[in-house]
Each structure stands twice: as C-alpha cells, then as structure tokens.
Amino acid sequence: MPGEVIDRPNPEPNPSNLPDQVLDLKVKADKKKLPEDAYTSLKQFRRAANYIAAAMIFLKDNVLLEKDLSFEDVKPRLLGHWGTCPGLILVYSHLNYLIRKHDLDIIYVVGPGHGAPAMLASLWLEGSMERFFPQYSRDKNGLHNLITKFSAPGGPPSHINAETPGAIHEGGELGYALGVSFGAVMDKPELIVACIVGDGEAETGPTATAWHGYKYIDPVESGAVIPIVHVNGFKISERTIYGCMDDKELTALFTGYGYQPRFVDDLEDIDADLGNAFEWAISEIRRIQKAARSGNPIMKPRWPVIILRTPKGWSGPKKVDGEFIEGSFHSHQVPLMKAKSEEQQLRGLQAWLESYAPSELFDAHGSPVQQILDLIPETDAKKMGQLKETYDPYIGLDVPNWMDLGVKKGEEASSMQVCGALMDKALQANPNSLRIFSPDELESNKLSAVFDHTNRNFQWDEFANARGGRVIEILSEHCCQGFMQGYTLTGRTALFPSYESFLGIIHTMMVQYAKFGKMALETTWRQPIASLNYIETSTWTRQEHNGFSHQNPSFIGAVLNIKPGAARVYFPPDANCFLSTLAHCLRSKNYVNLMVGSKQPSPVFLSPEEAEAHCRAGASVWDFCSTEGGLRPDVVLVGIGAELTFEVVKAAQLLKEMVPELRVRVVNVTDLLVLETEGLHPHSLTNQDFASLFTEDRDVHFNYHGYGTELKGLLFARPGMERITIEGYREEGSTTTPFDMMLVNHVSRFHVMEYAIRGGARVNEKVRVKMVPLLAEIKHTIQKTREYIFAEGKDLSDTYDLGMFKGGGGVLYEG
Known part of the structure; x- marks a missing residue:
C-alpha cells in the first residue's frame, strides 16, 4: 500500500490530538503536470458547464449574453442549487478525460441530488441531452430551451431524476448514493462507478453505513467504486461535520473504514491534483482486481477514496450585500435572489456570467467549441449520459419451474x-x-x-x-x-x-x-x-x-x-x-x-395446480370450507394473510358444528390490489366480478393481516360498504403466544365467528333466534382460552389442528 507522508501542509490548522503518525496513512500527492491540451479542454469544459448551470438558475432569455441583461431576461421564480455545481462539474470533466484516456465504462452517481444544473449542463455539452431530448439540441436553440425551461413547468427539475440521462439514483433524498453505487458494480467486473458524496450527505446514517460496502465486493466478479467525498464545508445554513475535520481526522476515519484516502485541494492547480488522484485510484483498483483475478487475492484490500476540498459555490459571486457568498452557505441555493428586481444584483449576475467568457466557449451556432469536444468520449456508448447500463440494461432471468x-x-x-x-x-x-x-x-x-x-x-x-x-x-x-x-x-x-x-x-x-x-x-x-x-x-x-x-x-x-x-x-x-x-x-x-x-x-390448502389458478385470479371462493361450495351464503368470510386465513377456515369449521343452519362462503384474497376500486389499479376487480365473490347484499367480514384502515381505503368506493366489517392489526400484543396475538387483535377464529353469526342473523331467522346464547358462549370461550394461555404459557394443543373439531355439541372449550 502506498503510505508515504504527504509533502504538503494541512489546508487547515489541526485542532485534534491525533498523532502525527496518522498522516503516514495519507497517500502522497503526485505532482505531474497534465498535457497542455488537456488543461485547455478541462478548463473550457468547466467554464462552459458552470456558465450553463448558472444561467439555468436565472435566465429566461438572452442565454448567451448577446446584449446586456435586463430584468425581463431573468426568470420570475429563481429556483435551483448553485453551491455544489462547480465541484460536480470539476469531477465530470475529469471523468471524461479518464474515459478517453483509458477507454473505461464509468457511471457517475451524484449524491448531492440538487446538483441537476451541473449534470444537465455537462450532459448538454456531451450531446446526451440532444440524444434523448431533441428539443435540447447542441446548438443555440437547444441551449435556449435547456436554460429557460430548467425548474420551470414542463422542464427538468432542480434535482437529478430518471429524466436525467446516465442517472441511476433519485436525487430527492440524501444518503443513498454510495449504497446504490456498490450495488451497481456487483457482477459487472469492468464497470467503475464514480460516486460523489457531499459532505452534507456524509452526515446521514445510510451513507455512514454504506462506507462498509467494499467489504462485500469480490474483485473477481465485480467492478469498483471510486468514492469522492466533496468537502465544501457547508449545508443550507450550517457547517458540515466533515468540513470541520482536518486531514488527520479524516485520514483516521477513512483508514478505519478500510480505505486509502487521498486529498485533492490544490486550488492553484486543481487539474493536476485531481487528474493524478484519479490515475492513482485507477491503478489501485487494477492492482486489487489483478491480484484477485490471478488467484492471489489481497486480504482486506484498501480501496481508494478521494477527499476533494473546493470552496462551495467556487467561481460564483464573492460577496453580495456585504455577505460572503463563495465559500459559505450563502452560495448553497441562489446567490443573487434579487436579480429580478434590484439593478445592483442584476449587474452582479451579468458580471458573474461574463466571467466565464461565453463568447470563447460557444461558436456562432451556439455549439461548444472544438477544445471542449476534444474532452468528450468519442463514441456515444462511452459517454456517461449514454452508457447502456444506465438506461437499457435488463438481463432476463431463467426462473425454475x-x-x-x-x-x-x-x-x-x-x-x-x-x-x-x-x-x-x-x-x-x-x-x-x-x-x-x-x-x-x-x-x-x-x-x-x-x-x-x-x-x-x-x-x-x-x-x-x-x-x-x-x-x-x-x-x-x-x-x-x-x-x-x-x-x-x-x-x-x-x-x-x-x-x-x-x-x-x-x-x-x-x-x-x-x-x-x-x-x-x-x-x-x-x-x-x-x-x-x-x-x-x-x-x-x-x-x-x-x-x-x-x-x-x-x-x-x-x-x-x-x-x-x-x-x-x-x-x-x-x-x-x-x-x-x-x-x-x-x-x-x-x-x-x-x-x-x-x-x-x-397447512397447504391448495394443490400446485389450484394454487396457480388461485394466484392468477388474485382471489377465489374456497369451496372446500364453504357451505355447499359457497352457494347462497348468509355471510361471506374473507381471509387475507396466511395466519388470518387459517383463522377464517377454522371459524368456518367450528360454525358448521355450532350453528349448522348458517350458510358460509369463505373467500381468500392473495393479491390485495384486486380489492381496489374498479379502474384504479390494473388488478382491481370490476364491480361485477367483486359481487360474484362477495355477493351484492350479504354481510362480508374481512380478516386482514395489516392495518384495517388500509383495507377500508381500498374498499371505500365499492357498492354496499355498509355491509362490510374489517378486523386487522390493532397495535395490541407483547411477548405472548401466537394465538393470544389473534385474540388481542380480534382476528381469532372466535372473533370471526362472532361477525359471521351477527351477519348471518340479518338474513337467516334460524340463526337470529339463537344469536344471543351463541355469542355468549363464544365470549366465554375467549375468556377461558386466555386464562389457559396465561396459566400454562402456551396455546391449547389442538389450536392449529385443522381436523374437524372434536369437542362435539358446539362446545368450543373444554378444560
């Protein structure tokens, strides 16, 4: 492992008490200069992308500054996040350089999800926006459309989402980028995912755990992730934890996780610093993979991680109304919020955009100049916005019979x-x-x-x-x-x-x-x-x-x-x-x-053939436990969930003995969404089909595994809801027996029997005249059963016996 002491000072004083030897775990920064043409292309790509990203937040017209800005050129609503964009664009430019140089397949996963301006600008420059969205062609008209429609109705949002070419990560919530990146490289041995983790995102629990992801990557069968921790110091309005950690502390943290950390923070020559860091990262990945693939795997290999320190909002306004912008949380979103109404801020916006010299970056047709195109991968298949793995990757499964x-x-x-x-x-x-x-x-x-x-x-x-x-x-x-x-x-x-x-x-x-x-x-x-x-x-x-x-x-x-x-x-x-x-x-x-x-x-209720037919339908009448196969029922009993269905089947058995006059139909629902209101879900039953299962006028009782309110929501608009009762999980229970859980949540066979008798009594006079003593016996049985459970610490021995109840004479409890 390269472990030489770094030969440059810490960028910040070290207030920690960590020993100086911790610095021995930092990787020495190479000082190799890049070729002059690479410098030119990298810098022009970044200037162009930063210009577009900033313009996207502000401009509704005059997108190439062909005249002085007026208030009419500024959008009525200024939406977007600028602060993270320069760092994201910096990394994008260098990944392009890396792809061209080494013919790599790279997916760029962006943790700072609201960095969409950076990604969209870069994707426009490489032609990927035009590939998938012809209205964003790589010319003046396409650039106008991209800039003016950003964060506006009908245009791309301010966060990265599925409409962003190359994206495999929804940017609406922080914390998941690193875990997604590790999942992406599994079983893709040649794939590299460059994952940029913002120092705000690094404070989340999911990210903190995901640093262990490499411990589940076998270099023989899988690719590699290059994590880039972007330390720009600020969130929306507060310092970040990582931003307040010095090099020693971050080195100790990441070596503890199992990485080799390398710091990139030379703002005087950021291209050489980052370019050499990426070359080092690729060489380390290849070293680890080569060892594993040659049969001599490294035990606990230390994979590379890059710690990138750049100012938040780098290259944006330095100060506005006496407030520092660049390098502070004030650059996080929109640095010039009053550019639509205050002349001074409007002029500040013009000066900011002009600082990128757009006339040097776009030709007469509004297309990127050749030096920018020289940085972009030559074939579409290698462009990060068009890598097939990101938009057309499906590998079908061979599912056994x-x-x-x-x-x-x-x-x-x-x-x-x-x-x-x-x-x-x-x-x-x-x-x-x-x-x-x-x-x-x-x-x-x-x-x-x-x-x-x-x-x-x-x-x-x-x-x-x-x-x-x-x-x-x-x-x-x-x-x-x-x-x-x-x-x-x-x-x-x-x-x-x-x-x-x-x-x-x-x-x-x-x-x-x-x-x-x-x-x-x-x-x-x-x-x-x-x-x-x-x-x-x-x-x-x-x-x-x-x-x-x-x-x-x-x-x-x-x-x-x-x-x-x-x-x-x-x-x-x-x-x-x-x-x-x-x-x-x-x-x-x-x-x-x-x-x-x-x-x-x-119990296995259905044969394989019956199970296939039942699952295909989503719900069906179970004739084997219904009266006369479910014909002319007085009441319908429905089980949803394995244990809840067992209780319904058991209730139907007990009812046959206890009250043989009651005609019961048992229905099982295996696909919950068949119950949704007709037309609201692809699987929902028509009202006619619903009535064929649950009748049009008989009481129906649902014994449901989840919360009853969920089922009520699905059934709400079905005809005859007044005849439907539901029991589900009531937030009752503790460390107790399985059947006691049924009892305390009112989903036991006895509770199902109560609902069945009450429902059947509405239409069956023979049941009605016996209802009161029957219900009394059931309530007594519930009480005696719970007394037994608490005395013996177990359920009755025949609780899960599906054979016909042996008590005889309608007696539900003996002992």
Missing part, C-alpha cells in the same frame, strides 16, 4: 422453506444476475436452503474471502435497499427478505425509488427493468419470542400509497401459493412487489 417444488395438498409446509429451495435453484440458474440482500435474518426466516449451492459474500472474513456468493447479509436495511436499487437499475434482479417490523426503516428509500420508476416509465428511452422484490416474514402474527417492538405491518401501507402502476402486494395463504407468487415476481418488471408470508409450517 416452481411446481417441481410444490407440496402435496393437505400436508404442512413452511412457505419460507420452500421459497428458499426455489431461490436456491434460481441462483444456480442465474449465477451473475440474481442476488439476495438481507439483514442477518435468513436463517431465522427459514430461507437457509439458499446456501445449499452458494455462500455469503463477505470479503473481510477469512472464511468467506474470495469465494464469491450470491447472498449479502448486512445489518443495515439502508445498505440492503441501496445495493438492491443499484443492482436492479443496472439490469439485474434481487430479493430483499426481512423481518416485517423493520422494512419500515427503508420506507422513504422505496418511495424515492418508486418515484424514479414512475418518471422512467414516462420517458421514451428508458427500458424496462426488474421489479424490486420484498418478502416480509417473521410477522406480528407469530410472536413466539419477540415483543411489541417487532409488531409493525406498516410497510404494506407504504407500498399501497405509491403509484398504482407499480404497487403490488401479495398475501399467499400457503406454500404452493407463495411459490407461484415468488416465481411471478422474479419474472416481473417495473413493479414494487411486496410478498407477506409465514415462516412456520402451516
């Missing part, structure tokens, strides 16, 4: 165990395009069959190093989500299984991704990609050893709230249905798939 793993109807099976077996086969069939990202829960969730033919991929463990592996387990849901997003957006497919209660941690990440997906579908050039696939298990319905903190089905509602075109929520009631659902989700594209299921052995 799940029916080969089907379970015989009437047996018991764990849905998670059979899904583990299916994923084992799928991972074997797709050795370079399918991965599992999970917190440390695969064994607990009974998915361990995936390890029959693969490993955990953890490169900092001597027992896992250099062995590849399709499974990454890290106790950070943020990292799992970030890895999955980067992996999916560059063409592959992933599965994210988790305890139900903790998927809420990545709620906003999933929403940001869904927004990216929505906008991607609205472009003409982004091609379909695999769906995001989540499995929720270890749910609140089976709290054998975890308490109240582990009871949280709220991620269901999070998925329901995204755009209907993307949202898919499934509650497979048994192992065969889960196999069918998982196989479908692995093949699907452009969705957010949430599958909720049980890891404990439970």
